[in-house]
Amino acid sequence: MGTTQRQDGIVAGRLAPEAYAENFGDAYPPLNPHEALVAADRCYFCHDAPCIAACPTEIDIPLFIRQIQADSPKGAAKTILNQNILGGMCARVCPTETLCEEACVREAAEGKPVQIGALQRYATDTLMATGEHPYTRAAPTGKIIAVIGAGPAGLACAHRLAMHGHTVVVVDGREKPGGLNEYGIASYKTVDNFAQAEVEWLLKIGGIRIETGAVLGRDYTLEELCSDYDAVFLGMGLSGVNALMLEGADDHMSDAVDFIATLRQSDDLSQLPIGRRVVVIGGGMTAVDAAVQSKLLGAEDVTIVYRRGQDRMSASRHEQDHATSAGVRLICNAMPVRGASGGVEFEYTEETADGLRGTGETFVLEADQVFRAIGQTYADTPAAAAELERGKIRVDTEGRTSISGVWAGGDCALGGEDLTVTAVAEGRDAAESIHRTLAT
Amino acid sequence: MADLRNDFVGIKSPNPFWLASAPPTDKEYNVRRAFEAGWGGVVWKTLGLDPHVVNVNGPRYGVVYGADRRVLGINNIELITDRPLQTNLDEIKVVKRDYPDRAMIVSLMVPCEEVCWTEILKQVEDTGADGIELNFGCPHGMSERGMGSAVGQVPEYIEMVTRWCKAATRMPVIVKLTPNITDIRYPARAAHAGGADAVSLINTVSSITSVNLDLMAPEPTIDGKGSHGGYCGPAVKPIALNMVAEIARDAETRGIPISGIGGVTTWRDAAEFMALGAGNVQVCTAAMTYGFKIVSEMIAGLSDWMDEKGYETLEDFRGRAVPNVTDWQHLNLNYITKALINQDTCIKCGRCYAACEDTSHQAISMSADRVFEVIDAECVACNLCVNVCPVENCITMEEMAPGTIDPRTGREVVAEHGEWTEHPNNPSAVAAE
Numbered sequence: 001m002g003t004t005q006r007q008d009g010i011v012a013g014r015l016a017p018e019a020y021a022e023n024f025g026d027a028y029p030p031l032n033p034h035e036a037l038v039a040a041d042r043c044y045f046c047h048d049a050p051c052i053a054a055c056p057t058e059i060d061i062p063l064f065i066r067q068i069q070a071d072s073p074k075g076a077a078k079t080i081l082n083q084n085i086l087g088g089m090c091a092r093v094c095p096t097e098t099l100c101e102e103a104c105v106r107e108a109a110e111g112k113p114v115q116i117g118a119l120q121r122y123a124t125d126t127l128m129a130t131g132e133h134p135y136t137r138a139a140p141t142g143k144i145i146a147v148i149g150a151g152p153a154g155l156a157c158a159h160r161l162a163m164h165g166h167t168v169v170v171v172d173g174r175e176k177p178g179g180l181n182e183y184g185i186a187s188y189k190t191v192d193n194f195a196q197a198e199v200e201w202l203l204k205i206g207g208i209r210i211e212t213g214a215v216l217g218r219d220y221t222l223e224e225l226c227s228d229y230d231a232v233f234l235g236m237g238l239s240g241v242n243a244l245m246l247e248g249a250d251d252h253m254s255d256a257v258d259f260i261a262t263l264r265q266s267d268d269l270s271q272l273p274i275g276r277r278v279v280v281i282g283g284g285m286t287a288v289d290a291a292v293q294s295k296l297l298g299a300e301d302v303t304i305v306y307r308r309g310q311d312r313m314s315a316s317r318h319e320q321d322h323a324t325s326a327g328v329r330l331i332c333n334a335m336p337v338r339g340a341s342g343g344v345e346f347e348y349t350e351e352t353a354d355g356l357r358g359t360g361e362t363f364v365l366e367a368d369q370v371f372r373a374i375g376q377t378y379a380d381t382p383a384a385a386a387e388l389e390r391g392k393i394r395v396d397t398e399g400r401t402s403i404s405g406v407w408a409g410g411d412c413a414l415g416g417e418d419l420t421v422t423a424v425a426e427g428r429d430a431a432e433s434i435h436r437t438l439a440t
Numbered sequence: 441m442a443d444l445r446n447d448f449v450g451i452k453s454p455n456p457f458w459l460a461s462a463p464p465t466d467k468e469y470n471v472r473r474a475f476e477a478g479w480g481g482v483v484w485k486t487l488g489l490d491p492h493v494v495n496v497n498g499p500r501y502g503v504v505y506g507a508d509r510r511v512l513g514i515n516n517i518e519l520i521t522d523r524p525l526q527t528n529l530d531e532i533k534v535v536k537r538d539y540p541d542r543a544m545i546v547s548l549m550v551p552c553e554e555v556c557w558t559e560i561l562k563q564v565e566d567t568g569a570d571g572i573e574l575n576f577g578c579p580h581g582m583s584e585r586g587m588g589s590a591v592g593q594v595p596e597y598i599e600m601v602t603r604w605c606k607a608a609t610r611m612p613v614i615v616k617l618t619p620n621i622t623d624i625r626y627p628a629r630a631a632h633a634g635g636a637d638a639v640s641l642i643n644t645v646s647s648i649t650s651v652n653l654d655l656m657a658p659e660p661t662i663d664g665k666g667s668h669g670g671y672c673g674p675a676v677k678p679i680a681l682n683m684v685a686e687i688a689r690d691a692e693t694r695g696i697p698i699s700g701i702g703g704v705t706t707w708r709d710a711a712e713f714m715a716l717g718a719g720n721v722q723v724c725t726a727a728m729t730y731g732f733k734i735v736s737e738m739i740a741g742l743s744d745w746m747d748e749k750g751y752e753t754l755e756d757f758r759g760r761a762v763p764n765v766t767d768w769q770h771l772n773l774n775y776i777t778k779a780l781i782n783q784d785t786c787i788k789c790g791r792c793y794a795a796c797e798d799t800s801h802q803a804i805s806m807s808a809d810r811v812f813e814v815i816d817a818e819c820v821a822c823n824l825c826v827n828v829c830p831v832e833n834c835i836t837m838e839e840m841a842p843g844t845i846d847p848r849t850g851r852e853v854v855a856e857h858g859e860w861t862e863h864p865n866n867p868s869a870v871a872a873e
Contacts, residue, residue: 033832034831034832037832041508041510042508045730045731045733045734047731047733060736062733063733063736063737066706066730066734066737067737067740067741069706070706070707070708070737070741071706071708071741072707072737072740072741072744072745074744075737075740075741075744078740079740
């Protein structure tokens with residue numbers, strides 16, 4: 001008998017070997033064709049539909065659902081991908097409950113929106129299973145564009161540029177392309193190596209070369225890019241994490257994003273150590289992903305502690321429910337004060353006119369392992385010449401930075417929510433802007 | 441990419457999806473919106489003589505719903521255009537001028553006097569319209585005045601008016617037929633004899649959609665009374681498909697161009713009409729239910745399907761199903777199938793059992809733990825269980841291989857075709873050659 005859930009400390013192999021595959025399987029299994037038809041039947045094909053307006057990439061949702069109804073799932077996929085080339089991933093990771101599905105008129109009518117995300121996955125999976133790539137490159141323009149970051153923004157930008165006939169070199173600091181799709185999202189949302197499969201499918205357009213392992217500022221400079229390429233798109237995301245120093249807790253505290261990245265790249269989860277009692281500090285989707293996956297790795301007791309009220313959490317209610325149904329405890333209105341013997345001391349908080357304030361009342365949570373998930377930052381300034389605003393690269397409505405010939409989008413750029421789907425929209429729109437600029 | 445361009449009796453349109461003569465094509469504003477949405481053509485709502493008709497000021501439509509308020513059929517008591525003739529003609533002219541690549545057909549309905557037809561045809565020609573459609577179909581209101589289906593129900597009138605119109609205009613003449621007859625071939629033959637370039641069908645079916653049990657009056661109810669209307673939408677598609685097929689395979693009318701109408705809602709409906717010989721389709725109820733944007737789905741769906749099947753043009757598949765429409769007497773009686781229930785996908789609702797046990801051949805068994813299985817020795821392959829099963833492909837009809845024994849009859853399944861015309865039970869059977 002190896003280790004068990006009840007062993008203190010941070011250890012690997014808390015579960016029976018077969019439990020890992022089950023725990024980390026698809027959290028929301030795909031619809032089968034019958035389920036898809038039943039779900040599609042509920043769409044009213046609204047005029048000027050609110051769901052379209054709620055989608056950052058403005059997918060024509062009623063049309064694609066009607067195409068599923070009319071037995072054209074591949075046509076439905078094209079309708080989706082025309083607007084959002086990463087529609088497959090977005091179908092898996094979009095917080096649809098706060099976007100399209102929240103706007104669905106059947107949410108108002110019955111409290112049960114059409115399952116837009118699941119239907120989008122059904123359509124895109126159907127097309128991608130055939131291996132078909134329904135887009136072709138325009139005649140080569142002779143222009144060459146550098147895209148920094150192979151995450152959602154960079155990939156969407158690269159694909160749209162390639163469609164217009166440009167040649168694209170995508171440079172990413174990590175070993176694999178995909179960005180947060182590959183390194184930053186809970187694995188049960190994107191099983192079967194989907195992030196890499198999607199990148200491979202996307203590259204079928206041709207004209208895109210990906211170079212990995214090169215970091216802007218370390219291995220090359222923005223000035224070099226500007227002189228070597230006709231245009232540059234910055235989509236490298238956020239590389240820093242917000243600091244949180246807790247006296248006495250540093251030895252067992254780490255960043256949730258690193259934990260998630262390690263987990264995503266692990267090919268044997270039974271070898272991945274996890275604490276018996278895990279505390280996650282934060283209130284966003286990263287906090288939920290880290291907490292739920294801790295639980296799935298066999299942590300006995302997992303708690304998310306968020307400093308404000310539950311309604312202020314940036315993780316959606318659906319995400320919160322997912323966490324609590326996985327056995328994660330949620331404590332709101334409490335902030336960490338210091339490391340305590342075998343745990344962390346928290347102080348309850350209250351919102352006042354002057355902001356958030358500790359009430360003086362404290363409690364201690366036992367913890368072998370503490371994850372920080374209090375947000376990411378545009379840490380260093382590799383693109384130093386580009387002007388920042390509120391800590392991110394300032395861009396105009398077309399994604400242009402303060403430097404001529406340099407565009408930016410995704411999490412590293414100002415504006416929009418830090419969502420995959422927002423990054424896709426910004427990358428796509430920046431590509432159109434680059435194309436227009438190069439054409440003149 | 442499939443080529444969806446349509447050439448119907450010389451009238452060209454970028455796709456085979458036309459809006460039928462009906463409320464959606466009543467005026468310039470609507471038709472411009474339709475063309476912007478991508479419709480290949482319109483048949484302008486029926487023009488008549490001035491003084492123009494008037495409509496009721498109470499409800500004009502009744503409806504039949506499926507589950508979840510899905511519109512299956514609409515019944516309509518609206519008459520032909522209730523605007524002055526010149527207003528319509530002026531609008532037709534400017535819309536056609538602005539959309540020269542779209543088909544502009546003008547529907548007409550005037551009294552059965554030659555001068556009425558020749559006069560209005562001159563005026564329509566001046567608009568630059570591509571063709572005309574003779575409305576011999578509407579079953580409500582106008583028929584009481586000797587027009588619409590009152591003409592469409594008398595083949596001699598159809599032939600007469602068609603002949604007048606052909607003689608009076610250079611424009612192609614499409615004759616729109618009413619389904620409110622016993623045999624569609626007679627009015628189609630009459631149109632053909634009169635020289636029609638094409639027929640379009642079906643117009644609406646005479647109907648009362650429902651009765652208001654508080655008012656004790658039919659819906660739609662106008663001040664306590666109701667009148668029969670014209671039924672349309674997905675519910676009438678089977679009637680329309682049959683009528684299109686009858687004309688397509690009739691010896692006298694075979695080859696006459698057909699514009700298929702009746703419940704076309706998706707690309708598949710259109711493909712089905714065209715497989716039965718229609719050169720294009722006309723749509724109304726789907727647009728009235730969901731708006732003009734549905735044509736996006738129709739265009740994309742038809743194009744994708746054609747690509748998948750390797751059809752490059754509409755002509756590549758048009759009429760392909762016509763040879764397979766036959767008379768009952770020629771169906772192969774030696775083709776034997778048995779229902780098979782897939783136990784892995786069965787959800788154990790028992791609808792197949794109820795249907796078979798109560799209303800058919802007691803060919804499904806039910807165990808205490810709700811396992812439903814087909815009894816091959818009783819199954820006549822009626823298909824009812826397949827039809828009522830809520831799970832697609834859970835029950836399938838499996839063909840019995842030649843050489844096997846049909847446990848119901850004890851006879852060997854034979855590979856040869858055998859039909860009623862040569863069956864021993866048929867008093868007028870002839871031996872197979």
